[in-house]
Each structure stands twice: as C-alpha cells, then as structure tokens.
Amino acid sequence: xxxxxxxxxxxxxxxxxxxxxxxxxxxxxxxxxxxxxxxxxxxxxxxxxxxxxxxxxxxxxxxxxxxxxxxxxxxxxxxxxxxxxxxxxxxxxxxxxxxxxxxxxxxxxxxxxxxxxxxxxxxxxxxxxxxxxxxxxxxxxxxxxxxxxxxxxxxxxxxx
Numbered sequence: 001x002x003x004x005x006x007x008x009x010x011x012x013x014x015x016x017x018x019x020x021x022x023x024x025x026x027x028x029x030x031x032x033x034x035x036x037x038x039x040x041x042x043x044x045x046x047x048x049x050x051x052x053x054x055x056x057x058x059x060x061x062x063x064x065x066x067x068x069x070x071x072x073x074x075x076x077x078x079x080x081x082x083x084x085x086x087x088x089x090x091x092x093x094x095x096x097x098x099x100x101x102x103x104x105x106x107x108x109x110x111x112x113x114x115x116x117x118x119x120x121x122x123x124x125x126x127x128x129x130x131x132x133x134x135x136x137x138x139x140x141x142x143x144x145x146x147x148x149x150x151x152x153x154x155x156x157x158x159x160x
Contacts, residue, residue: 007044007057009035009155019104022086023079025112028121032155034058034107036127037135039154040147047097055096056103060110065092068109079109110135124151 016034020026038044041059048054054061069092073080084090087102095102111118114134119126128147136142 005045009044012038012044012057015100016104019086019101020108023082023105023108025108027118029118030108030111032121033111033118033127033130034104035155036124036147036151037107037131039150040131040136040142043150044154056106057100058103058107060096060103060106062092062096064110065096065106068106068113072109072113124148127151 013031013035016031017026020030020034038057041054042057044057046059047056049059052061053063073083080090083102083105086105087095087099089095089099089102096106111130111134114130116130116134119130125144125148128144128151131147132138132140132142132144
C-alpha cells in the first residue's frame with residue numbers, strides 16, 4: 001500500500017527562510033513566491049515529474065539548472081561560494097531531486113535573474129502572474145488560476 005506523504009508547510013517555510021537568509025536573498029515576497037511555486041509545481045509532494053525531466057519540489061528541469069550555472073553563476077562567484085557553503089555543491093548534479101536546500105537555492109536564483117521586481121508578499125494574483133511569465137512561461141501548461149488555487153489549498157489551508 002502506497003501512502004501519500006504531505007509536507008509540513010510551516011517547516012518548509014522555515015527552511016526556505018533559513019536558506020534564503022544564508023544566501024542573502026531573504027524577503028517575505030521571495031518566501032511566498034517559492035512556496036507558491038512548490039505548491040503549483042509539485043503539490044508539495046512530488047520529486048519527479050510524471051512525464052518529463054523536471055525534478056524536486058519546484059519541478060526544475062536539469063537544463064534550467066545548467067543554464068543558471070553556465071549563464072548566471074559563472075558571473076557571480078560569491079553566490080557560487082555561498083551555495084557551496086550551504087550545500088557543499090559547486091556544480092550541477094543530481095541534487096535537484098534530493099537536496100531540498102539546493103532546490104530552494106536554484107528556484108530562488110531562477111527568479112533572481114528576472115529584472116522585474118517580485119510581487120508583494122501578500123499579492124497571490126501577482127505571484128501567480130509572475131510565476132506564469134517567469135517560471136512556467138507563457139507557453140507552459142500551467143495557469144494563473146491553478147497557481148492561486150494550489151496556493152490556497154496547499155499553503156493557506158495548511159497553515160502559515
């Protein structure tokens with residue numbers, strides 16, 4: 001019998017806060033956007049995409065991870081050093097599937113490369129639109145309504 005595992009949102013929130021603080025990229029907006037992204041992408045339980053290459057709670061594709069390393073981190077050695085201090089990883093690897101701190105960092109860096117400011121921390125509609133444009137992309141299958149529904153279901157109803 002396979003049981004469904006549910007993540008404790010409060011513990012995930014606290015981990016995101018600690019990781020982003022260590023990364024010097026902490027903000028309430030970033031925390032809530034990452035929680036919403038995880039709720040939308042994996043329903044806070046899947047670590048592998050059913051029919052695709054995406055991995056981790058944020059369902060990031062390894063190609064995106066490599067792009068972050070090759071086209072962003074190469075120009076930000078201090079961030080790379082901080083990633084190494086937090087996770088002991090200094091290059092892409094299998095970490096997207098099983099290292100939650102690394103997943104948080106990669107998702108935050110994905111958004112960090114965007115020039116548009118993050119939405120306000122209490123603007124779920126704004127977060128949904130930001131996610132759709134900058135994470136899922138306009139051609140992606142996800143919708144802003146799904147994001148808002150999943151945020152409400154997995155984050156708001158699970159407690160803060």
